Amino acid sequence: MGEAPYTPDLFGRADCMAPWNETVTEGVVHLHHYALAKERELAAAIKSVIHVSPLRHMVTPGGFRMSVSTSSCGQAGWITDGAGYRYSSRDPLTGKAWPEMPALFMQLAQSAANEAGYPDFLPDSCLINRYRPGTKMSLHQDKDERNLGQPIVSISLGLPAIFQFGGDERSDKTQRIALMHGDVFVWGGVSRLKYHGILPLKEGSHPIFGANRFNLTFRRAR
Ligand code: MD6
Numbered sequence: 195m196g197e198a199p200y201t202p203d204l205f206g207r208a209d210c211m212a213p214w215n216e217t218v219t220e221g222v223v224h225l226h227h228y229a230l231a232k233e234r235e236l237a238a239a240i241k242s243v244i245h246v247s248p249l250r251h252m253v254t255p256g257g258f259r260m261s262v263s264t265s266s267c268g269q270a271g272w273i274t275d276g277a278g279y280r281y282s283s284r285d286p287l288t289g290k291a292w293p294e295m296p297a298l299f300m301q302l303a304q305s306a307a308n309e310a311g312y313p314d315f316l317p318d319s320c321l322i323n324r325y326r327p328g329t330k331m332s333l334h335q336d337k338d339e340r341n342l343g344q345p346i347v348s349i350s351l352g353l354p355a356i357f358q359f360g361g362d363e364r365s366d367k368t369q370r371i372a373l374m375h376g377d378v379f380v381w382g383g384v385s386r387l388k389y390h391g392i393l394p395l396k397e398g399s400h401p402i403f404g405a406n407r408f409n410l411t412f413r414r415a416r
Pocket residue numbers: 323331336346347348357379381390391392409411
């Protein structure tokens with residue numbers, strides 16, 4: 195193999211930060227660094243959404259306060275309360291429609307899906323999850339969407355996290371995948387209903403996002 199020269203590009207980004215794609219398993223593609231070039235625009239767009247529909251800790255149907263805080267944008271937002279998990283066209287906190295999905299969100303989600311082999315992805319929902327150090331997401335399936343034929347696009351920003359990717363049963367063995375700032379995970383097809391979760395976040399501070407990890411998940415809810 196030839197020697198790879200270290201060549202920062204015009205913007206001072208090193209070759210090691212160039213995007214590259216990894217197939218994790220059937221239907222699941224890890225687009226490393228895919229969203230990195232838009233990190234500041236994404237931070238601004240998140241800020242504008244949560245200014246209108248603030249992050250909040252929702253409560254599971256079983257009565258547990260989630261450790262992640264969440265908001266949404268788009269036509270439908272994922273919510274949970276004593277009545278169950280579901281999508282709602284209104285934000286229960288404000289009583290109003292969720293903020294419109296920023297154009298950049300839609301563009302990135304669709305281009306990432308296309309890159310991963312899902313050319314017809316048309317999301318109507320973007321869930322914003324904020325994790326602080328210590329925050330986790332227990333193993334779960336994403337099955338509240340009407341059309342399970344559409345994939346899910348997930349963008350990770352800020353502090354890194356360890357993603358657990360399992361099987362069809364909660365008790366199945368899981369593999370651990372590091373999700374770094376700017377990584378995009380796309381999954382669908384036969385893997386659409388696999389169990390997955392996030393291990394408790396480590397302490398740290400990111401230059402743009404501070405002591406937080408933001409995860410944007412794009413879905414076709416209806
Ligand atoms: C997270 N993600 O990355 C949690 N679900 O913080 C998810 O639960 C998830 O990344 C479905 C598809 C992609 C995901």
